[in-house]
Amino acid sequence: MADLVRLAYYPFLPEVRDAVREVGPALPDLLAAPRYEGIRQRAMARIRGALTDKRIPPVTLLDERGALNELLSVPLARMLCVLVGDRGLVHRYATAEATRLEETLNQDPPSRPAMARHLGVVLDEGPDGTRIHFSDYLAVAPLHEPDWKLIVRPVARGWVPLSGPDVSRLCREALERRIQAELDEELGKPQPEELKAALADYLEQLKPELEQARSQWNTGDFGPVQTHLFPPCIVDIFERMKNGEMISHHARFAIASFLATIGMTADDIIDYFRAIPNFDPEKSRYQVTHIAGEQGVEKYTPPGCATMQTNGVCPLEKRDRLCAKIKHPLSYYRARIRFQKEDREKAAALAAQQATPGATAEVARG
Numbered sequence: 051m052a053d054l055v056r057l058a059y060y061p062f063l064p065e066v067r068d069a070v071r072e073v074g075p076a077l078p079d080l081l082a083a084p085r086y087e088g089i090r091q092r093a094m095a096r097i098r099g100a101l102t103d104k105r106i107p108p109v110t111l112l113d114e115r116g117a118l119n120e121l122l123s124v125p126l127a128r129m130l131c132v133l134v135g136d137r138g139l140v141h142r143y144a145t146a147e148a149t150r151l152e153e154t155l156n157q158d159p160p161s162r163p164a165m166a167r168h169l170g171v172v173l174d175e176g177p178d179g180t181r182i183h184f185s186d187y188l189a190v191a192p193l194h195e196p197d198w199k200l201i202v203r204p205v206a207r208g209w210v211p212l213s214g215p216d217v218s219r220l221c222r223e224a225l226e227r228r229i230q231a232e233l234d235e236e237l238g239k240p241q242p243e244e245l246k247a248a249l250a251d252y253l254e255q256l257k258p259e260l261e262q263a264r265s266q267w268n269t270g271d272f273g274p275v276q277t278h279l280f281p282p283c284i285v286d287i288f289e290r291m292k293n294g295e296m297i298s299h300h301a302r303f304a305i306a307s308f309l310a311t312i313g314m315t316a317d318d319i320i321d322y323f324r325a326i327p328n329f330d331p332e333k334s335r336y337q338v339t340h341i342a343g344e345q346g347v348e349k350y351t352p353p354g355c356a357t358m359q360t361n362g363v364c365p366l367e368k369r370d371r372l373c374a375k376i377k378h379p380l381s382y383y384r385a386r387i388r389f390q391k392e393d394r395e396k397a398a399a400l401a402a403q404q405a406t407p408g409a410t411a412e413v414a415r416g
């Protein structure tokens with residue numbers, strides 16, 4: 051039998067399937083037998099960890115029995131995600147499992163090359179250490195993160211050097227995409243009724259927990275919407291819509307995802323758009339509710355300034371000095387909220403000072 055304890059830390063390796071088939075219970079028992087309740091609870095814990103903080107709660111694996119339970123909880127958690135049928139949940143679950151892999155690899159560096167091979171991350175062990183060809187790098191690296199942009203990486207003759215933690219991170223990216231793709235495919239298929247019936251109690255528990263967690267998935271508390279503090283790009287898109295101009299898909303996505311992220315609901319966004327002469331609320335409802343995360347998917351994140359520029363929706367001639375200091379329209383909005391708060395605090399302090407007897411003379415002397 052394979053080393054189950056080691057495999058339990060790498061539940062996505064192909065040899066896991068054979069090991070589990072050899073010693074695991076039959077599916078009906080796994081789904082319903084009281085003696086496997088611990089495995090079902092561990093599957094629920096995986097999903098709950100993904101929902102709340104995109105993390106799989108750690109466990110200490112002491113023996114093969116514990117390892118087998120851990121291994122069996124993974125396919126069960128995947129089944130539950132698919133049966134809940136929520137893309138936002140699938141996305142968070144994939145992230146949580148992949149993050150766990152990264153953390154495990156950082157504690158187990160010798161396993162990195164094999165895991166990279168298994169996940170299709172093509173590495174090369176050169177005389178100066180591990181490296182990846184830039185074309186493979188572009189395919190797998192998290193390029194949206196500042197440290198992973200190719201421009202900040204040294205590239206020598208087409209090769210990008212990688213540290214050990216870099217390799218772990220690329221494995222995480224590859225695993226996240228793999229799980230996401232596999233579960234997305236399952237979401238598109240009808241699921242067996244007997245499976246749904248067997249797991250009905252667990253699915254009932256997960257639904258309200260998903261709703262509760264979803265309400266926390268905003269990217270930050272922006273407070274009440276203040277349109278006069280919007281960045282030039284969002285104002286420009288809105289103005290062009292009001293003038294009846296044709297708006298590109300990129301512009302529509304940018305404005306809807308921006309408004310959704312600062313706390314507007316789909317209904318609020320559609321109300322905001324009512325000022326536009328030829329805006330068709332019914333036609334837009336599907337698109338807006340989708341972007342605002344009200345159709346079972348996680349809310350979309352609005353694009354950053356670089357993407358806005360590439361997509362032709364950053365009005366270069368209308369950018370201001372604050373634009374030069376930020377990299378995301380949300381940062382612009384957040385900064386202007388902060389400036390407004392600071393200005394109000396200063397004004398209040400000055401008013402309080404002037405209301406204090408003798409303060410006028412102090413100010414005049416000052």
Ligand code: SF4
Pocket residue numbers: 281282283284354355358359363364365368369370373374377378379382
């Ligand atoms: S620089 Fe950024 S915030 Fe400013 S207008 Fe362009 S996209 Fe908007």
